[in-house]
Amino acid sequence: MPKLKLPAPLIPDRMKPPPKRPGTETKSRGAAAEAGISVIDWVDERTSLSQSARVMMFRKIPKGTNWFYTLGSATLFAFLSQAVTGVFLAMFYRPDAAGGAYESIRYVTNEVFLGEFVRGMHKWGSSVMVILIFLHMARTFFFGAYKYPRELNWVVGVALLILTMAMSFSGYLLPFDQRAYWATIVGVNINGTGPFIGPYLSDFLRAGPEFGATTLSRFYAIHMLVLPGIIGALIGAHLYLVAKLGTTAPPWIKAEDPVQREEQA
Ligand code: HEM
Numbered sequence: 001m002p003k004l005k006l007p008a009p010l011i012p013d014r015m016k017p018p019p020k021r022p023g024t025e026t027k028s029r030g031a032a033a034e035a036g037i038s039v040i041d042w043v044d045e046r047t048s049l050s051q052s053a054r055v056m057m058f059r060k061i062p063k064g065t066n067w068f069y070t071l072g073s074a075t076l077f078a079f080l081s082q083a084v085t086g087v088f089l090a091m092f093y094r095p096d097a098a099g100g101a102y103e104s105i106r107y108v109t110n111e112v113f114l115g116e117f118v119r120g121m122h123k124w125g126s127s128v129m130v131i132l133i134f135l136h137m138a139r140t141f142f143f144g145a146y147k148y149p150r151e152l153n154w155v156v157g158v159a160l161l162i163l164t165m166a167m168s169f170s171g172y173l174l175p176f177d178q179r180a181y182w183a184t185i186v187g188v189n190i191n192g193t194g195p196f197i198g199p200y201l202s203d204f205l206r207a208g209p210e211f212g213a214t215t216l217s218r219f220y221a222i223h224m225l226v227l228p229g230i231i232g233a234l235i236g237a238h239l240y241l242v243a244k245l246g247t248t249a250p251p252w253i254k255a256e257d258p259v260q261r262e263e264q265a
Contacts, residue, residue: 015045017038018037055243056243059243059246060246061246061247062246062247062248062249062250062253063249063253064249064250064252064253065247065249065250066250068139068143069139069247071132071135071136071139072136072139072242074132074136075129075132075133075136076235076239078125078128078129078132079129079231079235081121081125082122082125082126082129082167083228085118085119085121085122085125086122086224086228088118089108089118089119089122090224092104092107092108092112092115093105093108093174093220095174095216095217095220096213096216097176097212097213097215097216098213101174101175101176101216102175102176102177105119105174105175105176105177126167126168126171127168129164130164130165130168133160133161133164134161137157137161140154140157140248142251143248143250143251144248144251145247145248147248149245150241150245150248152241153238153241153242153245156234156237156238156241157238159234160231160234160235160238163227163230163231163234164231166222166227167223167227167228167231169184169187170219170222170223170227171223172184172187173215173216173219174216174219174220174223176216181211184211184215184219185211188202188205188206188211188215189202191205204218205218205219
C-alpha cells in the first residue's frame, strides 16, 4: 500500500527557530548563545513580557533632554542600593536594646568579611539618596514638570520625599549607641510638638511610656518593612505616570508652531 503523505503542519513564523548565524553551528559558544535566546523566547512566548518592556522602555523624549533628567534614575539606583545592602545588614542585626543591637553592629563592622564596607555603603548611601532626591525635585520644579498633567506625579513625589526622610530618621536609631539614642529622643520630641497629630505620632514612635526596647523594635519594623514596602509601591506608581505622561521638555525649548510646520510641509 502506498504511504500516505500528510501535508507539513503550519507553524507560525514567530515559532520557527531563528536562522543559524554563519559560523556558530559547530562552536560550543554559539550553541550556548542560541540556548540563551531560545530560553528567553520560550518565556516571552508565554508571557509577552518583551512587548510590555518595549512599551515601557522605547519612548519618545523631548528635544533638549539633558543630564539633569538622570537624577530620578540616580535616586532609584540609590534606593535599590540601600535595599540590597540593607538585606545583608539585616542578616546580622539584632533589634535588642539590652546591648544586642550595639554588639551586632560592632560585629558587622569589625568581624564580618566586607561588613564595614557594606555598612558604610548603607550609611553613606542614605545621605546620597537624600541629596539626589532633593536635586531631582529641584530639577522637576525648575523645569515646571509639576504642572498639568503631572500634578499627581508631583504629589506622589512629595510622599516619596517624606518617606525617604522617615527612612533616614528610623535607621538612625538602629545602632543604639549614645548618639543614636539621644538624637532619636530629640527627634521624637520634635515630632510631638507638631499640630494635632504630633503627640499621637510621638506616642506611636516611642511605642510605650518610656523610650527603650519597644521603641527599637518599632523603629526596626518601620525601617525595614513598612517604609520600604510603601516606597517601592509608590516608585512603581511614579514610574508608571512618567511612562504614561512622558517627560517635560526643558523650559528653554520653544514649542513648534503648527502653522509654520504646515507651511514647511
Ligand atoms: C524615591 C524617590 C524618587 C524616585 C526613585 C524618582 C524617580 C523618577 C524618575 C526615574 C523619573 C523620570 C526621569 C526624570 O525626570 O528624572 C521621575 C520623574 C518625575 N519625578 Fe521623580 N522620583 C523620586 C522622587 C520625586 C520627588 C521627591 C518629586 C517631587 C516632589 C518627584 C517628581 C517628579 C516629577 C514631577 C517627574 C516628571 C518629570 C518630567 O515630567 O519631566 N520625584 N522621577
